[in-house]
Amino acid sequence: MPDKNLLVIIRHGQSTWNCDNRFTGWKDPPLTAQGIMEAEKAGDLLADKNFKFDLAYTSALSRAQKTLDIILDKIHQKDIPVTKDQALNERDYGDLTGLNKDDARIKFGVEQVHIWRRSYDIAPPGGESLKLTAERVLPYWKKEILPKLLTGKRILISAHGNSMRALIMSLEGLSGEEIVSRELDTGVPIVYWLDKEGNVVQKEVLTHEIDEVLVNTKP
Numbered sequence: 001m002p003d004k005n006l007l008v009i010i011r012h013g014q015s016t017w018n019c020d021n022r023f024t025g026w027k028d029p030p031l032t033a034q035g036i037m038e039a040e041k042a043g044d045l046l047a048d049k050n051f052k053f054d055l056a057y058t059s060a061l062s063r064a065q066k067t068l069d070i071i072l073d074k075i076h077q078k079d080i081p082v083t084k085d086q087a088l089n090e091r092d093y094g095d096l097t098g099l100n101k102d103d104a105r106i107k108f109g110v111e112q113v114h115i116w117r118r119s120y121d122i123a124p125p126g127g128e129s130l131k132l133t134a135e136r137v138l139p140y141w142k143k144e145i146l147p148k149l150l151t152g153k154r155i156l157i158s159a160h161g162n163s164m165r166a167l168i169m170s171l172e173g174l175s176g177e178e179i180v181s182r183e184l185d186t187g188v189p190i191v192y193w194l195d196k197e198g199n200v201v202q203k204e205v206l207t208h209e210i211d212e213v214l215v216n217t218k219p
């Protein structure tokens, strides 16, 4: 049994709605060409460092699943078990879903939109706060993923900005106020090593620069 357990988490590559600056939540837009390239780069970085995984987890949304597929292809591990669960979905943006974020600022005011996006426990109308998101992500993590990690399984999770914020909050022992100001880039793997009690003992962010893709990704 290893004395350090490997967990890598990643926010999906850029989606078409990220590119269009729209609230996305549980909607299911695909990756852009740039998003595909980000996922490929993430896979290359993991391959360069010889990371191997026993299990992978992703959400019920295709942008996270596609990012995972691309990475697994790059590291020649398309055969490992992949569990898809909506517990790892992006935070539900409720009535804001689909709105352009700048249009929402004009309609509701800059301050109100910031509160909906980055307060811990204030939910947008009809949607989830980060706190509510954490209340579905963390039980799933504790019941389904962490026990396997602690038996030595090397685990990769491909999910979303806010569902991964909820997990990072727990892993790094951050408060709700501390985690809301943490921005996660698309397609950047974050490597954690956990001890046998599940405490993080080491962390590395595998940042990469990619050239902007100068193609029109819209239909």
Ligand SMILES: O=C(O)[C@@H](CO)OP(=O)(O)O
Binding pocket: 018, 022, 023, 024, 025, 090, 091, 093, 117, 161, 162
């Ligand atoms: O639109 C969304 O679903 C999320 C992630 O892209 O946006 P935000 O960063 O505003 O929480």
